[in-house]
Amino acid sequence: MLKDKTVVLGVTGGIAAYKALELTSMLKKAGTDVKVIMTRAATEFVAPLSFQSLSQNPVAVDMFEEPKAWEIRHISLAKAADVLAVVPATANFIGKAANGIADDMLTTTVMASKAPLLIAPAMNTAMLENPATRENIDKLKTRGAEFVMPAEGRLACGDTGRGKLADIELIFWNIARLALKSKADLSGKKVLVTAGATREALDPVRFLTNHSSGKMGFAVARAAMLRGADVTLIAGAHTCPEVPGVNTINVSSALGMREAVMGAAESADIIITAAAVSDYRPAKVSESKIKKGEGGMSLELVRNPDILKELGEKYSGSKTIIGFAMETEEIIKNAADKCAEKRADFIVANSLTAEGAGFGGDTNVISIVKGDGTARDYPMMSKFEAANIILTEAAKL
Ligand code: CTP
Numbered sequence: 057m058l059k060d061k062t063v064v065l066g067v068t069g070g071i072a073a074y075k076a077l078e079l080t081s082m083l084k085k086a087g088t089d090v091k092v093i094m095t096r097a098a099t100e101f102v103a104p105l106s107f108q109s110l111s112q113n114p115v116a117v118d119m120f121e122e123p124k125a126w127e128i129r130h131i132s133l134a135k136a137a138d139v140l141a142v143v144p145a146t147a148n149f150i151g152k153a154a155n156g157i158a159d160d161m162l163t164t165t166v167m168a169s170k171a172p173l174l175i176a177p178a179m180n181t182a183m184l185e186n187p188a189t190r191e192n193i194d195k196l197k198t199r200g201a202e203f204v205m206p207a208e209g210r211l212a213c214g215d216t217g218r219g220k221l222a223d224i225e226l227i228f229w230n231i232a233r234l235a236l237k238s239k240a241d242l243s244g245k246k247v248l249v250t251a252g253a254t255r256e257a258l259d260p261v262r263f264l265t266n267h268s269s270g271k272m273g274f275a276v277a278r279a280a281m282l283r284g285a286d287v288t289l290i291a292g293a294h295t296c297p298e299v300p301g302v303n304t305i306n307v308s309s310a311l312g313m314r315e316a317v318m319g320a321a322e323s324a325d326i327i328i329t330a331a332a333v334s335d336y337r338p339a340k341v342s343e344s345k346i347k348k349g350e351g352g353m354s355l356e357l358v359r360n361p362d363i364l365k366e367l368g369e370k371y372s373g374s375k376t377i378i379g380f381a382m383e384t385e386e387i388i389k390n391a392a393d394k395c396a397e398k399r400a401d402f403i404v405a406n407s408l409t410a411e412g413a414g415f416g417g418d419t420n421v422i423s424i425v426k427g428d429g430t431a432r433d434y435p436m437m438s439k440f441e442a443a444n445i446i447l448t449e450a451a452k453l
Contacts, residue, residue, distance in 0.1 A: 057418075057438040059087035061235040064133050064171070066142035066162040067107070068149040069097020071212040072178040072221035076143050077102065080110040082228045088235070089113070091133055093162045095149070116161050130161055134169035139234045142166070144178035144221045147189045153201075154192035172234040173201040176227050181217035202240060204230050223300065233282045238444045241451055243284030248324035249277045250317060250331035250363070252294035254310045258355070259342040266332045267415040270294025272380070272406075272439050273330030277302045279443035280326075288324070290316045292331055295416070310334050310360035317363050326376040326450050329364045330404075336360060368399030376453045378446065379403045381425075388423060388431045396427035401453050404446055405431075412436035424449055 063083050067076045076092075083090045090111040094104055104115040116129055134140075142149060142162070149162070153175075158164040166173065175196065183189060184206060193203060204227050209220040221227075251273020255263040274296040277289040281301045289304045290313055298304060305320075307313045310333045321327060336357035364379045371377060379400040381391040384407070391405035405423045406413050413421040413436070420442045425431040434445060 057086045057440060058083070058232055058235050061087070061138045062089045062091065062136045063231055063235065064091045064093060064137040064140045064165065064169070065111075066140065066145075066149075066166070067092060067094045067098045067102070068142060068144060068146045068162065069095055069100060070144045070146050070178050070221075071101060072144035073098045073101040075221055075224055077106055077110060079141075079143055079224050079228060080107055082224070083231065084110060084112070086228075086232065089136075091136065092116070093133065093165055095160055095162050097146075119161050119164065130164040131168055134165045134171070137165075137169055137171035139174060139231050140166060140169050140171045141174040141176070141227070141231050143174075143176040143227055145175045147177070147179050147183045147186070147192075150175065150177060150189060150192045150196065154195040174204065174227075174230055174234055175201055176204040176222055177206055177219075178221035179206070179219050180211055180213050181215060181219045184219050202230070202234070226300065229278060229282055232440065233279065233444065236441055236444050238279070238283055238448065240282070240284040242280055242326075242447065245285045245325045246323055247277075247280040247285040247287045248290070248317065248320050248327045249273050249280065249287065250290045250292075250313060250329045250333075251277065251296075252292035253332045254292045254313055254334045254360075255308050256310065256334045256337035256360075257308075257341050258338050259344065259346045261345050264334060264336075264338065265293060266334065268292070268294070268332035269416040270296045270331075271416070271418065272420060272442070273328075274299060275439040275443040276328050276330055276446060277304075279440060279447055280328075283444075283447060285326075288320045290320065290331070292333075310337060310363070314361050314363050314366070318366070321367060321371065321375075324375060326378070327367055327371070328378045328446065328450070329367070330380050331363075332382070333363060334360055335362075362398070364400060365398045372399035376401050376450050378450055381405045382408055384408050388425055388429070391423070391425040392427060392429040392431070395425055400427070402426050402449065404442075410436075422446075 092107040093116045158167040204222040252270035253268035339356040391403040395403040410421040412419040
């Protein structure tokens with residue numbers, strides 16, 4: 057997902073330093089080149105060798121160590137970074153970074169870098185609430201640094217309160233977002249997303265459904281949450297783990313999805329319907345299990361409401377509405393027709409047959425298609441990257 061990206065990970069001296077090991081491993085698995093800088097104090101908590109082994113890169117600690125190659129280390133690291141993340145960040149580091157103090161490898165690199173800066177503080181509650189720390193955090197924020205603020209919990213000092221390092225997965229996804237150049241540009245926005253497959257019951261045992269895994273819609277919900285939006289996800293059947301921070305409502309049938317969507321749509325600013333909704337449902341749902349007979353069997357189906365169309369009729373022009381279309385032929389033309397008919401702002405078209413697209417995978421090949429037939433094609437990318445492109449286009453509207 058993050059191939060060709062370099063993350064410079066600063067680790068400062070707090071008990072949560074060991075959690076940065078897991079982060080290093082997650083970043084490596086996502087394909088990033090991770091370069092770790094530790095402060096001296098951090099090395100008291102975790103051995104540099106642990107980071108070196110996981111990152112498969114030398115760990116920088118000392119400004120004045122014997123150079124292994126002819127390069128000025130803090131400058132080369134500063135330039136190499138697509139994202140600079142400091143996890144965990146102590147009050148001391150935050151104070152120095154906010155006030156332009158550069159007295160070790162990490163702070164000089166931060167000063168020298170133009171890369172997006174993500175800071176995940178971890179400290180005792182009183183230190184976090186200290187006006188000095190609060191001012192320093194505000195100062196860094198006004199200069200563009202982003203924070204993943206600490207969670208509440210039991211702290212190493214025995215106190216209970218805010219100060220515990222935020223969830224590592226949340227930090228990881230924020231780094232991923234920044235590596236893909238997505239800002240936290242949706243704060244204050246309400247985003248409604250649908251995902252997964254609907255199930256249309258025949259009897260208490262059987263249903264009609266499709267192959268949707270929900271991965272694309274879940275990726276959109278996650279990306280929108282990371283960009284600061286208040287996200288409601290209406291999910292049919294899917295294979296995805298829950299996304300913390302996203303309000304997920306599970307539904308089963310198209311009718312159930314329609315009810316949940318129409319209930320949540322009123323307050324939404326942006327609506328993205330990635331769900332694969334069944335166009336038909338059995339005319340009759342048998343209350344008891346249908347027993348087999350001698351001959352064949354035919355099913356009578358009736359049309360389901362078209363949720364996207366209903367949204368378009370009600371909210372076109374007042375809310376941003378984005379649909380999806382999975383096609384097997386004449387992708388752009390069919391998607392453009394769908395867009396015009398359902399009055400969406402644009403349709404994300406994906407081919408069922410293209411290499412790297414289709415059901416269940418972690419990648420997609422999308423085109424953004426408007427009702428007037430204009431389209432923009434994108435190469436194969438991770439569903440998370442595709443989600444960010446969709447949100448960037450939605451935010452422009
Ligand atoms: N959609 C919906 N309600 C339905 C069917 C589809 O809201 N009953 C939405 C999907 O979530 C998707 C878009 O409409 O955003 C396109 O879905 P798709 O099934 O590809 O298009 P259809 O309009 O059903 O056209 P067809 O099946 O004929 O290709």
